[in-house]
Amino acid sequence: MKQGDYPQALEAVIHLLGRLPGIGRRTAERLALAMMEWPEDRLQDLGRRLETLQQSVTACTCCGNLAEADLCRICSDSHRDRHLVCIVEDAAQIPVFERSRSYRGLYHVLGGRLLPLEGKGPEQLRIRELEDRLQTGDITEIIIATGSDVEGEATASYLREILRRENLTVSRIAFGVPVGADLSYADPATIAMAINTRRTP
Ligand SMILES: [Zn+2]
Helix, strand or coil: CCCCCCCHHHHHHHHHHCCCCCCCHHHHHHHHHHHHCCCHHHHHHHHHHHHHHHHHCEECCCCCCEECCCCCCCCCCCCCEEEEEEEECCHHHHHHHHHHCCCCEEEEECCCCCEHHHCECHHHCCHHHHHHHHHCCCCCEEEECCCCCHHHHHHHHHHHHHCCCCCCEEEECCCCCCCCCCHHHCCHHHHHHHHHCCECC
């Protein structure tokens, strides 16, 4: 079938699914056709969940992780080490760290990386929120886990500079293995090693 040959309602779903990362036209078609086979109640369930998704999931007021309440599951867990904070670029990287089971501290989501050419400076990242957290005096160690590419390294250098203060150890996650720019794709063992061999510059 040629592109656009499906009934309009189905074409619309294919078009929307195709906007997702990594989903080409063919895959979008397959997904949409598979959904056509679903029982009606499942489709309605999906529709309702999509409709309320953005209201149901918000950003944690403390760390910026995805949350269902004011605080995310990690910030409200009393067993976590509150002296240790790991800075990640995006909330999507937190489950990767969690799966490695080698980290028991808290997180801080930056909301991206420094991209001066695209107008993304420190003000666009959650740096002020990080400063606020440091004011409480609970945090004694910070691990910077931004990506290992040029922008990730530049962001890490900037953070190292502004986090220079007494009674605060700042370390950088170790990239011995080719983790690549995006930590989201690293496997648990790699992440565990990267955390355990972190270095203080
Ligand atoms: Zn949180």
